[in-house]
Amino acid sequence: MNQLKKLELSFYDRPEVTEIARELLGKVLVTNIDGIYTSGRIVETEAYAGVFDRASHAYAGRKTARNEVMYKDAGSAYIYLCYGMHHLFNVVTNKADIPHAILVRALEPLNGIETMLKRTHKKILDDHLTRGPGNLSRAMGLHTRYSGYSLQSDQIYIAVDDFRLDQKKIVKTARIGVDYAGKDAKRKFRFIVQGNPYVSGGARMGGGR
DNA sequence: CTGACGATTCACT
């Protein structure tokens, strides 16, 4: 098995949130939750660029009990509940009081697949296990309970291994499910590994509210 | 306190 090396705070503590989102592709997300080790390679991310981004929870400096984690120091986990049933996992970047975050939307499972299947109540491994932010959080055991955790902790972290992602496979596209954000919805803040079967494609909404 | 709504997913037509 490849040697894993935890990303240091300096990786997250940078102003270029889209650059960090791009660099997260190919890295390994690890959780040790309930004493069970699970991991997966990140194949899809979305950047949320703080107070000027209408799609961000922190748009115009909004700060509430839910999103205050976004204002914390770089390298924190921001996890919140969406649609009353999905826990979405984000990485907080940039300095304290600058609410940048990156949503991790899809993984390619590496370790603990048995556990992931159990958590998601699935019987066989397919491309849907960790495809989409809600699915991957369920498979990895991520819960709003862990929002605010440091990614330097042993429960949740992101690491590098020997894997080298072909930079030509990285594609930049518009974000998903943020149609309400006006012109910011069209900004190319989503990064995917082209051709990877775990990348979520459609996830569109009916009403488009 | 109340109402409206989502950084989604899945079953069904």
Place this chain on the structure above:
DNA sequence: GTGAATCGTCAGC
């Protein structure tokens, strides 16, 4: 492609 599920959060009264 369409619509329901489902509940914490937040703006507004």
